[in-house]
Amino acid sequence: xxxxxxxxxxxxxxxxxxxxxxxxxxxxxxxxxxxxxxxxxxxxxxxxxxxxxxxxxxxxxxxxxxxxxxxxxxxxxxxxxxxxxxxxxxxxxxxxxxxxxxxxxxxxxxxxxxxxxxxxxxxxxxxxxxxxxxxxxxxxxxxxxxxxxxxxxxxxxxxxxxxxxxxxxxxxxxxxxxxxxxxxxxxxxxxxxxxxxxxxxxxxxxxxxxxxxxxxxxxxxxxxxxxxxxxxxxxxxxxxxxxxxxxxxxxxxxxxxxxxxxxxxxxxxxxxxxxxxxxxxxxxxxxxxxxxxxxxxxxxxxxxxxxxxxxxxxxxxxxxxxxxxxxxxxxxxxxxxxxxxxxxxxxxxxxxxxxxxxxxxx
Amino acid sequence: xxxxxxxxxxxxxxxxxxxxxxxxxxxxxxxxxxxxxxxxxxxxxxxxxxxxxxxxxxxxxxxxxxxxxxxxxxxxxxxxxxxxxxxxxxxxxxxxxxxxxxxxxxxxxxxxxxxxxxxxxxxxxxxxxxxxxxxxxxxxxxxxxxxxxxxxxxxxxxxxxxxxxxxxxxxxxxxxxxxxxxxxxxxxxxxxxxxxxxxxxxxxxxxxxxxxxxxxxxxxxxxxxxxxxxxxxxxxxxxxxxxxxxxxxxxxxxxxxxxxxxxxxxxxxxxxxxxxxxxxxxxxxxxxxxxxxxxxxxxxxxxxxxxxxxxxxxxxxxxxxxxxxxxxxxxxxxxxxxxxxxxxxxxxxxxxxxxxxxxxxx
Numbered sequence: 001x002x003x004x005x006x007x008x009x010x011x012x013x014x015x016x017x018x019x020x021x022x023x024x025x026x027x028x029x030x031x032x033x034x035x036x037x038x039x040x041x042x043x044x045x046x047x048x049x050x051x052x053x054x055x056x057x058x059x060x061x062x063x064x065x066x067x068x069x070x071x072x073x074x075x076x077x078x079x080x081x082x083x084x085x086x087x088x089x090x091x092x093x094x095x096x097x098x099x100x101x102x103x104x105x106x107x108x109x110x111x112x113x114x115x116x117x118x119x120x121x122x123x124x125x126x127x128x129x130x131x132x133x134x135x136x137x138x139x140x141x142x143x144x145x146x147x148x149x150x151x152x153x154x155x156x157x158x159x160x161x162x163x164x165x166x167x168x169x170x171x172x173x174x175x176x177x178x179x180x181x182x183x184x185x186x187x188x189x190x191x192x193x194x195x196x197x198x199x200x201x202x203x204x205x206x207x208x209x210x211x212x213x214x215x216x217x218x219x220x221x222x223x224x225x226x227x228x229x230x231x232x233x234x235x236x237x238x239x240x241x242x243x244x245x246x247x248x249x250x251x252x253x254x255x256x257x258x259x260x261x262x263x264x265x266x267x268x269x270x271x272x273x274x275x276x277x278x279x280x281x282x283x284x285x286x287x288x289x290x291x292x293x294x295x296x297x298x299x300x301x302x303x304x305x306x307x308x309x310x311x312x313x314x315x316x317x318x319x320x321x322x323x324x325x326x327x328x329x330x331x332x333x334x335x336x337x338x339x340x341x342x343x344x345x346x347x348x349x350x351x352x353x354x355x356x357x358x359x360x361x362x
Numbered sequence: 363x364x365x366x367x368x369x370x371x372x373x374x375x376x377x378x379x380x381x382x383x384x385x386x387x388x389x390x391x392x393x394x395x396x397x398x399x400x401x402x403x404x405x406x407x408x409x410x411x412x413x414x415x416x417x418x419x420x421x422x423x424x425x426x427x428x429x430x431x432x433x434x435x436x437x438x439x440x441x442x443x444x445x446x447x448x449x450x451x452x453x454x455x456x457x458x459x460x461x462x463x464x465x466x467x468x469x470x471x472x473x474x475x476x477x478x479x480x481x482x483x484x485x486x487x488x489x490x491x492x493x494x495x496x497x498x499x500x501x502x503x504x505x506x507x508x509x510x511x512x513x514x515x516x517x518x519x520x521x522x523x524x525x526x527x528x529x530x531x532x533x534x535x536x537x538x539x540x541x542x543x544x545x546x547x548x549x550x551x552x553x554x555x556x557x558x559x560x561x562x563x564x565x566x567x568x569x570x571x572x573x574x575x576x577x578x579x580x581x582x583x584x585x586x587x588x589x590x591x592x593x594x595x596x597x598x599x600x601x602x603x604x605x606x607x608x609x610x611x612x613x614x615x616x617x618x619x620x621x622x623x624x625x626x627x628x629x630x631x632x633x634x635x636x637x638x639x640x641x642x643x644x645x646x647x648x649x650x651x652x653x654x655x656x657x658x659x660x661x662x663x664x665x666x667x668x669x670x671x672x673x674x675x676x677x678x679x680x681x682x683x684x685x686x687x688x689x690x691x692x693x694x695x696x697x698x699x700x701x702x703x704x705x706x707x708x709x710x711x712x713x714x715x716x717x718x719x720x721x722x723x724x
Contacts, residue, residue, distance in 0.1 A: 076442055083438070087509035090680060115477075118504060118515045119595075142480060147449035153480045154516060233481075318452060 004221040006137065007229045011157040015137060015225075017217050019210050021164040022049060022125065028056040031123050031160035034096035036061045038089055040082055040109040041100040042069040045127050048170050053100055053125065063089040067105070071258040074104045074144050076152055082112035086120075096121040096159065102128035102175075103135035103262065107153070110141030114156035121159045127167040129179025129213075130263050133186070133220035136161050138228040138241075144257060148318045149249050155233055163221075165213050173206075177299040178263025180205055181244075181270070183216045184294055186223040188270060189243045192336025194219050195294075202297045239340045243330040244269030247304075250315035254307040267300035268356075276352040277332040280344050287335050306358035309350065366583040368499065369591045373519040377499060377583050381572050383526040384411060384487065390418040393485050393522035396458035398423045400451055402444055402471040403462040404431040407489050410532050415462055415487065425451040429467070433620040436466045436506050438514055444474035448482075458483040458521065464490035464537075465497035465624065469515070472503030476518035483521045489529040491541025491575075492625050495548070495582035498523050500590040500603075506619060510680045511611050517595055525583075527575050535568075539661040540625025542567055543606075543632070545578045546656055548585045550632060551605045554698025556581050557656075564659045601702045605692040606631030609666075612677035616669040629662035630718075638714040639694040642706050649697050668720035671712065 004015040021027045037060045041050055046066045054062060065085040067078055086097070099109035099122060106124050113122035124136035142153020168176065180198075183205070187195030197215075198205070204212035224241065231238040248269030251260055274291045277283045292302050316327055327349075328342040366377040383389045399422045403412055408428045416424060427447040429440055448459070461471035461484060468486050475484035486498035504515020530538065542560075545567070549557030559577070560567070566574035586603065593600040610631030613622055636653045639645045654664050678689055689711075690704040 076438070076445070080438055083507065083514055084509075087507050087513055090509075115504075115514045115516060117513060118502065118517055140480065142477075145445065145449050151449055151479060152445055152477045154477060155480055 004218060004225055006157075006225045008139075008157060008232055011139070011232075013158060013160050015161040015163060015221050017132075017163045017165065017214055017221070019165040021162050022052050022056060022167070025056045025058075027162060028053070031162055032057065032060075032096050032098060034060070034094060034121060036089065036091050036095035037063070037098055038086055038091060038095065039064040039098045039100055040067065040085075040105060040112070041065075042067045042105055044069040045101045045105070049100060049127060049167060053098070057098075067108070071104055071144070071262070072256075074108055074257070076143050076145070079108050079112050079115075079143050082108060083116055086112065086116045091116065091120065093117050093120055096123060098123045098125060099136075100125045100127065101131070102126065103131045106131050106136050107141050107150070108143060110139075110156050110158065111143055111153055114141055114154035119156065122156070124158045124161040126161065126163055128171055129168055129176055129217070130182055132163040132168075132217050133179060134182045134224065136163070137221055137224050139232065148315075149252060149257070163217055165210055165217070168208060168213060173299075175261060175263075176206070176208070178261040178267075180216075180298045181263035181267040181295070181300050183220050184298060185241075185243050185266065185270060186220045188274075188291065188332065188335060189240050189330070189338035190223045190227070190336065191219070192334075194223075195336055199294055199297070202294070206299065236340065239328070240330055240338045243332075243338050244271075244273050246316050246327070246329055247272040247312075250312045251305060251307070253315045253318075254311055255305060260301075260305075264301050267295045267298075268302060268304045271295060271302055272304065272352055272356055273330060274332055275355065276329065276344065276348055279348040279351055280331070282331065282333050283335070287332075290335065304356040309353040309357055312353050312357045366580060366587055368519075368587045370501075370519060370594055373501070373594075375520060375522050377523040377525060377587075379494075379525045379527065379576055379579050379583070381527040383524050384414050384418060384529070387418045387420075389524060390415070393524055394419065394422075394458050394460060396422070396456060396483060398451065398453050398457035399425070399460055400448055400453060400457065401426040401460045401462055402429065402447075402467060402474070403427075404429045404467055406431040407463045407467070411462060411489060411529060415460070419460075429470070433466055433506070433624070434618075436470055436619070438505050438507070441470050441474050441477075441505050444470060445478055448474065448478045453478065453482065455479050455482055458485060460485045460487060461498075462487045462489065463493070464488065465493045468493050468498050469503050469512070470505060472501075472518050472520065473505055473515055476503055476516035481518065484518070486520045486523040488523065488525055490533055490537055491530055491579075492537070492544055494525040494530075494579050495541060496544045496586065498525070499583055499586050500600075501594065502596075510677075511614060511619070525579055527572055527579070530570060530575060535661075537623060537625075538568070538570070540623040540629075542578075542660045543625035543629040543657070543662050545582050546660060547603075547605050547628065547632060548582045550636075550653065550694065550697060551602050551692070551700035552585045552589070552698065553581070554696075556585075557698055561656055561659070564656070568661065598702065601690070602692055602700045605694075605700050606633075606635050608678050608689070608691055609634040609674075612674045613667060613669070615677045615680075616673055617667060622663075622667075626663050629657045629660075630664060630666045633657060633664055634666065634714055634718055635692060636694055637717065638691065638706065638710060641710040641713055642693070644693065644695050645697070649694075652697065666718040671715040671719055674715050674719045
């Protein structure tokens with residue numbers, strides 16, 4: 001099975017991708033050499049995979065903490081619970097935290113590991129497609145604040161990522177589709193050929209074909225790895241990975257975290273980014289329709305909730321990609337090539353927002 | 363007035379040292395070029411210096427948050443209040459936090475700045491001697507946990523440090539003395555000549571002689587700068603700065619944070635480190651008495667509270683300097699040269715603890 005390497009000098013690490021990796025103690029031992037280990041997971045994932053993971057880590061001093069499941073628990077308070085567990089287990093600086101779950105568990109665990117004694121190792125064991133292709137890779141950790149998503153966090157690279165494709169068999173179909181939104185994102189932002197491939201293999205991916213999943217996860221991670229290696233701390237190029245996210249965060253925030261899945265919000269956000277890219281002459285309308293068709297084929301939403309233009313703008317302005325008061329957006333120069341830009345006519349953005357978020361409060 | 367430069371590549375910064383710096387807008391503007399600024403201070407310092415600082419920062423979009431004063435408020439909950447203020451002010455990534463106060467304010471503000479949007483700039487304006495010579499320099503930020511001091515934190519270097527010696531005129535004498543403990547620490551761990559100088563100038567320092575203070579702060583920062591530049595993330599050499607701290611943390615933790623001042627606990631801790639260094643043959647008993655005499659001359663405690671050997675050991679084992687179960691201590695090879703070592707006979711440590719912490723629970 002193919003591996004992906006993230007090249008970040010002293011913070012480099014490998015991503016293992018394949019079916020059944022969790023049941024292979026040698027894979028776990030290579031990723032988690034520490035003696036003291038705290039596994040962080042949630043109430044949904046624990047009954048499915050915690051015992052398998054614990055068996056694979058037998059011989060270590062092992063603790064675990066089981067958090068409630070859901071984006072609404074991705075808070076500083078929940079991170080404090082993980083920190084409490086680290087203190088209670090008396091973990092030292094050479095200990096390791098293992099995040100077993102989706103993006104919320106990975107972000108929370110990584111942030112707690114970043115803060116505990118100013119930074120201990122952690123390993124990502126993502127059990128959702130979204131986490132396997134996106135959140136487990138690249139070192140962004142954090143929690144939400146009532147004022148905005150991921151406003152509190154740290155850059156903290158994992159020691160290793162183990163993407164066990166077998167865990168996707170227990171994933172609710174809606175979450176699988178949300179993960180495919182991020183897969184589509186990589187094609188749209190960086191690789192037209194991969195975009196073609198996704199269009200051709202949408203059916204296989206939705207049916208959990210192992211070869212198709214392995215290829216989708218591997219190629220997604222490769223693209224992310226390349227971008228992260230070039231710009232670890234998001235000064236410029238890394239912001240490309242946020243295609244669809246500024247619009248998407250506005251949706252998630254307006255509706256309350258957890259109402260829409262992150263990938264669903266990103267799907268609609270990418271459609272808005274395509275729409276705006278069309279209005280400024282970068283894409284044809286046919287390109288926008290191709291994006292809409294792909295998202296529809298993947299079973300993803302393509303209609304934004306009617307939160308109103310003013311509210312959308314307000315929430316977008318809170319997004320981290322605002323520099324000196326300007327909303328910088330990831331737009332599509334063409335399908336397969338994204339750019340970060342604050343250089344678009346304000347009325348083009350207004351038109352995109354009006355067409356998708358409706359006129360209420362506008 | 364002399365400056366000290368901390369050489370950390372892209373994270374390098376300057377320390378400005380002198381009387382009346384806060385009243386010099388040019389000094390502030392050089393340190394804080396950002397447009398959006400949040401000043402974090404406490405209820406004791408705010409009436410004394412907040413207005414002066416605000417005047418010096420006139421023209422910026424300025425917010426402030428005034429926290430209660432005291433080590434007992436150096437918690438994740440208080441850091442969350444600072445983060446709330448950052449969100450409420452809608453600070454972007456190019457904003458800057460300014461810590462106006464002692465070590466608690468500096469550590470808290472630095473940690474909040476490290477976490478907000480995964481890291482924004484912050485500037486230290488230390489108003490205690492302890493903060494000027496120690497906590498404001500070097501990028502260690504964090505908060506306490508009921509299970510131990512500074513268990514939650516981040517390495518996050520300030521953008522600049524402004525040590526206004528005039529602020530020391532309003533410092534309670536007890537806190538001045540606690541700060542002098544850390545000054546003595548630098549002499550003990552790295553500079554026998556500076557140790558001589560401190561002995562000769564103890565009276566001037568206690569009487570707030572500006573030239574003596576400037577020399578003490580400058581030399582302390584120089585020593586700290588050299589050590590931090592060699593080992594930013596405390597893998598080895600930086601631990602030297604913790605001379606007296608593992609013993610001291612045990613005292614602070616046993617009595618409850620805030621009962622003893624940090625510098626007072628470190629003073630006794632240094633005496634214990636000297637005592638242990640003597641028991642393993644590195645120091646003469648006369649050296650230990652010289653340490654005791656200097657601390658006494660500086661008005662610092664030299665008697666540990668009778669918390670018992672077992673409790674002391676337990677609390678020391680929770681200290682971060684434990685690697686793989688061994689308590690590593692900073693010991694004195696001679697006066698003016700410290701080393702980090704876990705390689706001492708257990709009964710020598712027992713004897714030191716027994717002689718100072720008493721036999722209760724032992």
